[in-house]
Amino acid sequence: LENTDAIAVKPLRDAFTKAESLSPGLTEELVLGVLQRQAVNLDFPEVLLRMTRQNLDDCSIKRPEPEFQDLNNKARSLKLILSKIPDEMSDRTQFLQTIKHTASAIRELLDSVNLVFRKYPNQNNRRALENQKKEFVVHSKSFSDALKTYFKDGKSASVHESASRLVYQTNAILETFKTVG
CATH class of the missing domain: 1.20.120.1950 (Four Helix Bundle (Hemerythrin (Met), subunit A))
Structure with missing residues (x-):
């Protein structure tokens, strides 16, 4: 995404950084949830x-x-x-x-x-x-x-x-x- 649209990535990164600082592990849980939902074995x-x-x-x-x-x-x-x-x-x-x-x-x-x-x-x-x-x-x-x-x-x-x-x-x-x- 960063290579495609660097301007769009900054607010997204900032939001994830803020969310992660308020609730450590939130980003990992979100990513794991998406991967499980899509049945990605990783x-x-x-x-x-x-x-x-x-x-x-x-x-x-x-x-x-x-x-x-x-x-x-x-x-x-x-x-x-x-x-x-x-x-x-x-x-x-x-x-x-x-x-x-x-x-x-x-x-x-x-x-x-x-x-x-x-x-x-x-x-x-x-x-x-x-x-x-x-x-x-x-x-x-x-x-x-x-x-x-x-x-x-x-x-x-x-x-x-x-x-x-x-x-x-x-x-x-x-x-x-x-x-x-």
Whole structure:
């Protein structure tokens, strides 16, 4: 649509962005509903992961401080690694390497979040940031569990879904810093 009528796309994109910010997950539910209604058989989380590569900087924090820019870079790196999962699952050696990179990227992102906490303590906003960090950790563990299940049953859908949620949680951390920071 963007290539066909860029002027018509902007208000549509703005409306979806506003709706998504008011009700996170609404856009996904809408798209899934349309796909189900049309009986399209598609691994939607896999598609979302692949699309992540095109939108790595969508949620970036605009603050100039080096700690915030480092946080942006760590988040971007994690999202890029996660976006490659669907392509690398067929090569076990490469996939195992990607899993190691993912674990490192998760640790680095959490270290960066903690550095920002230490450098810019703000008691009013800290609770929201801590809650978002906890959610991220929960989804990181869920991703690890999905990987264990994948190596037992060979079904990739749960890994795609869990990785997609981890991308979402990474974006949510950035959005929380933008909102309260």
